[in-house]
Amino acid sequence: MSIIKAKDVTFEYIRRDEEGNVEGITTAVDKVSLDIKQGDFIAILGHNGSGKSTLAKHMNAILYPTEGTLWVDGKDTKDEKELWNIRQSAGMVFQNPDNQIIGQVVEEDVGFGPENMGIPTKEIWERVTESLKAVDMYEYRKHSPNKLSGGQKQRVSIAGVLAMHPKCIILDEPTAMLDPDGRKDVIRAARALNDVEKVTIILITHYMEETIYADRIFVMEEGSVVMEGTPREIFSRVEELKKRRLDVPQVTLLAHELKKRGMDLPDGILTKEELIEALGL
């Protein structure tokens, strides 16, 4: 079953100068086609300005393709009647943790989505409780979001989306503003949701090491998908990744260097355990 399907999705916008005259047209997403299966963990990787966030915003019907079509759970995002169903089945977590928390108490924020959907009070509480437990933030339910760390805030945001019972969660650079600890916690929470709750996860990021557990990776550059495959397939192409100035994990890089210097190692080593095994130790 495919949850998100894009066919030749193109997004163009007109740049204007201060007087409002047309300066030119920018193509942020250029003929992207992809098919994401229900229950997958997908990573979309790319630099700032590669079009990855623009593409993500299409999946939640915040933006609409200027050409091509995007379906969420079989529904065309251009179909206005389905707008709220689409936003409910494909939830979105954004980059800046401060700018997406609406509630002044953690639990109230998590309840915001279900409230909008018109869920009965009793069920809202059940959903809030289970969502906060799923991201390991239940003990903070009475706290003010302002007193939480960045990683904790992002996990609250994930819970807020989870409480809407989506089929798919799109995380748009959720870790870009976090410290290493916060980053680990957020990625761990996303992986757990995928493993336990079988929610489809689409992780948009520019950190390579966050993508090694994904089922599939799409690498974007200048609006197009330029590489696609499993992490092992992607990380086997070290020279190409370096050329695209993406961060290759140090283990992969080390294995690659050793291989270049004549050692007999396979391509695409992702963890230190794999390296040790490959070295025959």
Next chain:
Amino acid sequence: MTLIVDHVNYIYDPDSPLAHKALDDICLTIPDGQFIGIIGHTGSGKSTLVQHLNGLVTATEGHIYFDGEDIYDKDFDKKKLRSQVGLVFQYPEHQLFEIDVFSDVCFGPKNLGLERKEVELRSYEALRQVGFPDELFYQSPFDLSGGQKRRVAIAGVLAMKPKVLILDEPTAGLDPQGREEILGLIKRLQKETGITIILVSHSMEDVAEYVERIIVMNKGKVMYDDVPKEVFKHHKELEEVGLAAPQVTYIMEALREKGLAVSKEATTVEEATEEILRAFASK
């Protein structure tokens, strides 16, 4: 222009329920021309510490000496200190405000009361130093990319001709390419001008390749203060306080456990490659 931090304590928000010791008996000497990394977890006191160095925050107890003078002396010129010890904050969005890049960079030297010609000369030089393209000088700073904004922010402080340049998480929010470019730029600045640089970061991998000395902060205290290789030897302790040594350190450690005779010294991929090849050759 040595900076000496002498038994500095700082209590955050005293007599409130939030009161806590943000800095706890800090002693440091920062000589001329060093390239230093200050590493710590969020809330470790690293940002508070650097804000003491240019007098933005005043210590609850202790002294700070700049060039032999106590900066807490009544007749000490704080404004001069701020121009000599330049501090670039984490987000350039917090300081850019002028209609174009060039005027924004002029803000700092203008505040020093310099002549207009001198102000413009310095600003031009600073923008050149950070490798900012000439054709963007009269762009609005708000339309620039994240990396370019960061360059303008750094130029804005460099234009005051500081002797010490402090950068608080200069790579936060940048992608790997932007990160590499900014770090490369800082390294080049240090080499070319001989300016003292203090780089505040929470990422060991960011600083490992660049700095000559690492100060690790934890809970308001200096935990380690040494050359990178020595600091990384404590990777277990670093992990306990939420920091990590570069990934290579862990790989080498794991290899040693499996009986491969590699040394503890390697912290970069290049060093590790050589070290593993050497160990296998002598096996």
Next chain:
Amino acid sequence: MLRDITIGQYYQTESVIHKLDPRVKIGGTLIYIISLFLFENVWGYLLAALFLGLVIKLSHVPFRFMVRGMRAILFLLLLTLVFNLFLTPGEALITFWKLKITKEGIIMAVRMALRLSFLIIGSSIMTLTTTPNNLTDGMEKMMGPLKIFKVPVHEVAMMMSIALRFIPILMEETDKIMKAQIARGADFESGGLIKRAKSLVPLLVPLFISAFRRANDLAMAMEARCYRGGEGRTKMKPLVYKRRDYLSYLVIVGYLAGKIVLGIYL
């Protein structure tokens, strides 16, 4: 300095007052304020003080904390005091230069000072014991009937609660921007009025830009979570009156009656 303002702040603790329905607290505060301007005599003030004291005691908020918030408006208080003291016509007690202090002036000044202090402490108890969200919920519910006249009650309440959520974030941001500009040699403290106003530009521009960006992001995040106005929305924490709320209404009405009786018969 900004931290000293406790008016409008919430003080987290457990108490009966904290648990009351926000509508009771809003209604109670309004009645209390009105009562301060009704029938003034010594007994009336005593009753008002007694009632206030009782509520403070019940609220478990340290009195010291409330008084700290008063510091911010001390100037206003002194100003009214001085104006009343010198400018009330009547029997002069002390005269120097062109100013005279009259007996009526003293009485008026004391009255005004008491009223103002009671008013401020009274309304700060409401904000200290009610979370801002609860407060807006209460107002939304109380103003509900206005919807008939096409007043966007829900939208106004939502705007208020979002504003309250972002005030601490923007305060912190102001502090950061200020530091960043001081590090570039900006001077926010010296100079005349015009110079000072001008020196605010490097502070206000980044602050406004950031606020607009935040507003934009927030609107997008709210839409992504299916927000489409008050229509068809359910409540996670609907307001329901409990026994203690009805009892409190009784106490408030009792207080008002007492005030009226004292005013008429003493």
